[in-house]
Amino acid sequence: MRTLPVLTLLSTLALPAFAGEDSVRLKDAPGKDLVAAHCSMCHSLDYIQMNSPFLDRKGWEASVNKMMKAMGAPVAQADVHKIVDYLASQYGK
């Protein structure tokens, strides 16, 4: 289906699907808020935990790139390395 405008969509979402998401806690380290704000636009943050700790810095860089280029995640160029730094240092191998 064609993408609905975000506001319309939110009102029609089956909200209980996301119950429990608030319990997900990322590790405290510089960059955490930036990561949470960007990644949680489209998915719960347990995706990061689930995909750890087996990606190296290059692997996380590729994941962030995929989210930006293929999935259209809006990330300012200046923030990319901070996000990758956090993921690689906290959830990397």
Added chain:
Amino acid sequence: MKNRRDFLKVSAGGLLLAGTARWLEIANAANDFGPASLPSGTLESAQWGSLPGKLPLIKKSFRPPNFETPVAYFNDAFTPNNAFFVRYHLAGIPEIDAAQWKLAVAGESLEKPLELSYENLTRDFETVEVAAVCMCSGNRRGLSQPHVPGVQWGHGAIGNATWRGVRLRDLLNKAGLKKDAVEIVLDGADGAVLEQTPDFVKSIPVWKAMDENTLVAFAMNGERLPHWNGFPARIVVPGWTATYWMKHVTSISAVSQPFKGFWMNPAYRIPKGKFPVIDRFVSQETDANTPITEMVVNSLITSPENARKVRQAEAVTVAGVAWDGGYGIATVEVSEDEGKIWQTAQMGADLGRYSWRQWSHRFTPARPGRHALLARAANRAGATQTSELIFNPAGYHNNVVQRIEIEAS
């Protein structure tokens, strides 16, 4: 790591559901949330999670919801609807009112496009039923070595069900399928949160769409489809992995050119020539890779669970299921000695070539200590499971012979 104590924390909503007693039994029998070879972050972030209408399942991700079925449910020939796995790529999942829902059958390669209501779909065509395994392409991805990114599934992104609906070919024929049709494009009501994210749209070759077993299903195991498994109607492509089984289907279009979209390419690709698959999707092939199609022959030991403690000299029933892309399971063999000798297992009822087949084998541990048990299936097309992983970047088609250990004393 989360453990049995967390069962107590399950929501009251989950406990009110039917099947609670069964779930408690399963939760208590389960060691943890999957094989120890899953990434540690996967096991640590997993928990029992309950979606509305579902029993507690193994939560892999909350949003979009990805929930895995505990292996103990696979001791039944058919997987209960309320325990059936849930897999979504995108988080925009509307609740659908069947009375408002419409299915468009259209596209340049149809003479007379149709628009069907739920009533049209369920009453105007011949209704048929097929038993078929529904398996996520990425089932067992979490067992890939090295690990590859994606949802880190263990053994439970799979289930077996009866699917009732109408043949896709009856819809296409009524709409006047033209000779130039190459692929049938499938879209569902779920969508992305961001406008820039590619919508989840898939295509299948016309020959597979016209197969008498390919359905637009509206019932599963004799009940209406659960919301999380595609209500009010989903595509069922027996033998092929579930990426093509479009949930909440709203649009079926016949096209004369290969469909281009992210979820067809680069997603859901396997390297060419590495796997013994027969079904090809020629219009989507490139020099390097090809879309995943049929499931490779595979099996799963469902009982006993790994690390079960048993008594020496007392017989244990080793049981499980085996499936493939629809050629039919020929044999399942079990080894009690790390693969030196293989004994033929007893086969359960044949429920159709797209269903999985139950099997069992009696094992009596002659000495105390650890005993390894291995199972491998072969199909009627002459394919068998592999002993070593055929690595691929998306972690698909993992049919490595499974090995469990039990301990006798």
